[in-house]
Amino acid sequence: MKMRNDCLPCIARGSLDAARLATEDEDLQRKVVKQVLKELITFDLNSPPPLMALVIARAVKEMTGVDDPYSRIKKKYNDFALELFPLLEKKAMDASFDTALRLCIAGNIIDFGTHARVGRQKVLDTIDEALVMEINGEGEAFEKACDNADNILWIADNAGEIVFDRLLLQKLDCRKITYVVRGGPAQNDATLEDAEYAGLTGMVKVIDTGAAIPGVILEYCSERFRKAYEKADMIIAKGQGNFETLDSLDSRIFFLFKAKCQVVADHAGCRLDDMVIKNSHQGFAGRKFGSCG
Amino acid sequence: MKMRNDCLPCIARGSLDAARLATEDEDLQRKVVKQVLKELITFDLNSPPPLMALVIARAVKEMTGVDDPYSRIKKKYNDFALELFPLLEKKAMDASFDTALRLCIAGNIIDFGTHARVGRQKVLDTIDEALVMEINGEGEAFEKACDNADNILWIADNAGEIVFDRLLLQKLDCRKITYVVRGGPAQNDATLEDAEYAGLTGMVKVIDTGAAIPGVILEYCSERFRKAYEKADMIIAKGQGNFETLDSLDSRIFFLFKAKCQVVADHAGCRLDDMVIKNSHQGFAGRKFGSCG
Numbered sequence: 001m002k003m004r005n006d007c008l009p010c011i012a013r014g015s016l017d018a019a020r021l022a023t024e025d026e027d028l029q030r031k032v033v034k035q036v037l038k039e040l041i042t043f044d045l046n047s048p049p050p051l052m053a054l055v056i057a058r059a060v061k062e063m064t065g066v067d068d069p070y071s072r073i074k075k076k077y078n079d080f081a082l083e084l085f086p087l088l089e090k091k092a093m094d095a096s097f098d099t100a101l102r103l104c105i106a107g108n109i110i111d112f113g114t115h116a117r118v119g120r121q122k123v124l125d126t127i128d129e130a131l132v133m134e135i136n137g138e139g140e141a142f143e144k145a146c147d148n149a150d151n152i153l154w155i156a157d158n159a160g161e162i163v164f165d166r167l168l169l170q171k172l173d174c175r176k177i178t179y180v181v182r183g184g185p186a187q188n189d190a191t192l193e194d195a196e197y198a199g200l201t202g203m204v205k206v207i208d209t210g211a212a213i214p215g216v217i218l219e220y221c222s223e224r225f226r227k228a229y230e231k232a233d234m235i236i237a238k239g240q241g242n243f244e245t246l247d248s249l250d251s252r253i254f255f256l257f258k259a260k261c262q263v264v265a266d267h268a269g270c271r272l273d274d275m276v277i278k279n280s281h282q283g284f285a286g287r288k289f290g291s292c293g
Numbered sequence: 294m295k296m297r298n299d300c301l302p303c304i305a306r307g308s309l310d311a312a313r314l315a316t317e318d319e320d321l322q323r324k325v326v327k328q329v330l331k332e333l334i335t336f337d338l339n340s341p342p343p344l345m346a347l348v349i350a351r352a353v354k355e356m357t358g359v360d361d362p363y364s365r366i367k368k369k370y371n372d373f374a375l376e377l378f379p380l381l382e383k384k385a386m387d388a389s390f391d392t393a394l395r396l397c398i399a400g401n402i403i404d405f406g407t408h409a410r411v412g413r414q415k416v417l418d419t420i421d422e423a424l425v426m427e428i429n430g431e432g433e434a435f436e437k438a439c440d441n442a443d444n445i446l447w448i449a450d451n452a453g454e455i456v457f458d459r460l461l462l463q464k465l466d467c468r469k470i471t472y473v474v475r476g477g478p479a480q481n482d483a484t485l486e487d488a489e490y491a492g493l494t495g496m497v498k499v500i501d502t503g504a505a506i507p508g509v510i511l512e513y514c515s516e517r518f519r520k521a522y523e524k525a526d527m528i529i530a531k532g533q534g535n536f537e538t539l540d541s542l543d544s545r546i547f548f549l550f551k552a553k554c555q556v557v558a559d560h561a562g563c564r565l566d567d568m569v570i571k572n573s574h575q576g577f578a579g580r581k582f583g584s585c586g
Contacts, residue, residue, distance in 0.1 A: 005319055008326050009306035016298055026298055030338070033301050037330045045323070 001244045003045040003052075004263045011040055011049070014113065015056045018187075021073065022066035035059040048245045049263075050215035053113070053187055057212065068185035070112060070159075077110050077160025077188070078197050080120060084127075085163055091131070092167040097143050099131065100167045105256050105275045106130035107164025108157060108239050112188040113214055114260040123160075126258070136270045137277030142254050145279075146172055149234035155180045155209075155216060155246075157239025157257075158187075159194040165238070169204055178228050179204045183221070184212030189241065215245030240264045243278075253280050294537045296338040296345075297556045304333055304342070307406065308349045311480075314366065315359035328352040341538045342556075343508035346406070346480055350505065361478035363405060363452075370403050370453025370481070371490050373413060377420075378456055384424070385460040390436050392424065393460040398549050398568045399423035400457025401450060401532050405481040406507055407553040416453075419551070429563045430570030435547050438572075439465055442527035448473045448502075448509060448539075450532030450550075451480075452487040458531070462497055471521050472497045476514070477505030482534065508538030533557050536571075546573050 012033060019032035039055045060069055092100040109126040110118055146152065154169075154177055156162050162181070169177065179200055182189045190198070195206045210222025216237070218226055229235070235253040237246050243255045243264065255278045259265040265272045305326060312325035332348045353362055385393040402419040403411055439445065447462075447470055449455050455474070462470065472493055475482045483491070488499045503515025509530070511519055522528070528546040530539050536548045536557065548571045552558040558565045 005309055005312075005322050005326065008323070008330070009302050009309055012305040012330075013302035016302055019298075029298050030301070033298065034334050037301070037305075037334055041327050041330055 001048050001247050001264075001267050003047065003049050004266075006261075006263050007049045007052075008040065010114075010261070010263075011052050011056070012037060014053075015059065017112070018056050018060050018069050019064070021069035022060045022064040025064075028063050031063045032056075032059045035063065048215060048217065050113075050186075050213055050241045050244055051217060053214045053241075054212070057185065070185065070188040073112055074159035074188050074190070074194055075197075077118075077158070078163065078194055080123070081107070081110070081160040081163035082198065084123075085166070088127070088164065088167055089170075092170070097168075097171050098139055100171045101139055101142065101256075101277075102130045102135070102275070103127065104164050104168040104238075105135075105258060105277070107161035108256070108258040109260070110158050110160040110188070111239065111258075111260055112158075113241060130275060133275060135277055136259075136268075136274040138279075139277060141279065142256075142277050145234055145254060146236075149232075150176055151232050152177045152234045152236060153180060153228055153232035154178065154204075154236040155238065155242050156190050156195070156200075157214075157241060159190045159198070160188075161238070162190045162194060162200055163198045166199065166203065169200075174204045177204050178232070179206045180225065180228070181206060181208050182212060182214065183208040183210040183225075186212045186214040187241075189214045213241075213245075215241035217245050243268065247280070249280055251280050254278070255280075294341050294540050294557075294560050296340065296342050297559075299554075299556050300342045300345075301333065303407075303554070303556075304345050304349070305330060307346075308352065310405070311349050311353050311362050312357070314362035315353045315357040318357075321356050324356045325349075325352045328356065341508060341510065343406075343479075343506055343534045343537055344510060346507045346534075347505070350478065363478065363481040366405055367452035367481050367483070367487055368490075370411075370451070371456065371487055373416070374400070374403070374453040374456035375491065377416075378459070381420070381457065381460055382463075385463070390461075390464050391432055393464045394432055394435065394549075394570075395423045395428070395568070396420065397457050397461040397531075398428075398551060398570070400454035401549070401551040402553070403451050403453040403481070404532065404551075404553055405451075406534060423568060426568060428570060429552075429561075429567040431572075432570060434572065435549075435570050438527055438547065439529075442525075443469055444525050445470045445527045445529060446473060446521055446525035447471065447497075447529040448531065448535050449483050449488070449493075450507075450534060452483045452491070453481075454531070455483045455487060455493055456491045459492065459496065462493075467497045470497050471525070472499045473518065473521070474499060474501050475505060475507065476501040476503040476518075479505045479507040480534075482507045506534075506538075508534035510538050536561065540573070542573055544573050547571070548573075 015033045015036035019029035036059050106126045181195050209225045211220040259274045308326045308329035312322035399419045474488050502518045504513040552567045
């Protein structure tokens with residue numbers, strides 16, 4: 001997915017959010033934002049928006065020396081999700097694949113790329129809504145594809161959210177799954193450290209993309225990841241960042257996310273706040289925007 | 294009031310809003326935003342935020358040829374307010390100076406500088422709330438100052454809103470008032486044309502600032518306005534733009550506005566959405582931010 005005009009002010013805001021997490025010094029925050037704006041002006045706007053997160057991270061590092069401004073937030077939301085886990089597990093255990101799937105998508109609300117503040121109450125409300133709201137997409141087709149696949153690549157998204165993923169992993173045959181996290185700090189996206197902390201490494205094989213990007217852009221990824229990507233016969237891609245970078249015509253991919261920004265909602269052909277399950281071969285309403293760059 | 298870091302993404306968004314009003318061409322919109330970002334990076338951030346509206350207007354003009362992107366919106370909200378006027382007048386006639394003052398401040402919700410979309414329902418809701426909500430400031434002190442003054446300079450704000458001003462003007466001795474609008478297109482701020490359309494010219498002497506800025510920066514204003522400004526013994530300044538540019542220690546000024554952005558609310562020492570009546574000599578909580586530039 002290419003940048004849309006709405007991405008420009010959003011990236012400016014995102015750079016300020018990241019700068020604020022790194023430092024309380026307002027002059028330094030301002031330097032970060034100015035540096036990002038400077039690069040944004042000449043940035044190739046045919047690129048997917050998550051690539052700008054690299055620019056923001058670099059500017060934050062350069063101006064503040066902070067390598068991972070989201071580390072405290074990631075720890076906080078991992079802890080919160082782990083604290084919630086017994087309750088979530090009870091909901092998922094009592095019921096069906098569908099419930100686990102819904103909770104797994106609900107976890108995607110823990111996203112600091114689109115919102116500076118999510119908040120515990122928002123997460124709790126999203127869980128409640130997720131159990132009853134209509135899903136934009138086909139849960140049954142997704143379940144069938146999981147059953148039929150021999151080699152599933154699951155590309156995870158955010159810290160905290162990955163704890164929710166455990167619920168669905170418990171319903172699947174983990175032996176055929178490779179679970180993928182980011183190769184380095186990228187917003188509040190989960191890395192190997194988070195996967196271990198959240199108890200994922202004990203249940204499934206975990207690798208990383210090799211890139212500190214909140215999405216998957218193959219040319220930035222490691223050889224190891226690219227090979228795993230090629231070999232998979234089904235790909236589960238969670239979150240907006242993966243959707244924004246991988247929305248190709250690759251029919252192996254199922255995108256699972258909460259639509260938290262209008263640009264992504266338009267591109268996916270859904271409404272803001274929808275819970276989305278999309279398979280590439282179904283096409284996207286948003287393709288009409290393909291030429292906006 | 295100087296720029297705060299939050300102003301940077303907000304200006305980026307404002308430039309896109311203005312560009313969208315001027316053209317549907319997404320490439321041109323993007324050029325406007327990029328041009329504004331380019332100038333923002335080197336802009337003197339000790340300036341009050343409304344000065345950036347000049348930069349945005351110039352970029353829109355340069356890229357799209359459109360001189361007044363807000364003209365349609367201004368007409369629409371003048372019409373809407375005129376349509377509401379008999380109802381508003383009834384509310385104000387039946388009651389006190391206080392009611393007219395409240396409705397006059399409520400009209401400040403019609404602001405396209407802080408929000409891209411206000412909407413009719415938002416205006417109607419604001420009117421209802423305004424009649425009952427607590428005012429941050431002293432309505433009685435304001436009324437007393439109006440009674441005691443011989444020469445009042447009333448600096449107006451937005452199209453549509455100026456119709457609401459008529460309610461309070463009806464409670465005052467209009468012979469001692471000079472009503473001031475902007476000297477040219479500046480967001481959705483009222484100009485002479487709007488003042489005439491909204492029926493202000495029939496009840497009070499109207500002049501303009503001589504500057505197409507959504508606020509008052511004296512060095513940009515005409516000699517005529519500056520003289521009127523000097524001579525006044527009381528100044529009524531409506532809206533955030535006037536507050537952002539005139540928040541000096543000039544104790545003649547009473548600021549009347551709805552706080553619609555957090556930066557302004559912080560500076561005025563009030564909450565978001567508050568109805569504010571502030572006189573400079575009362576001081577502002579926000580003075581602590583004076584050194585942020």
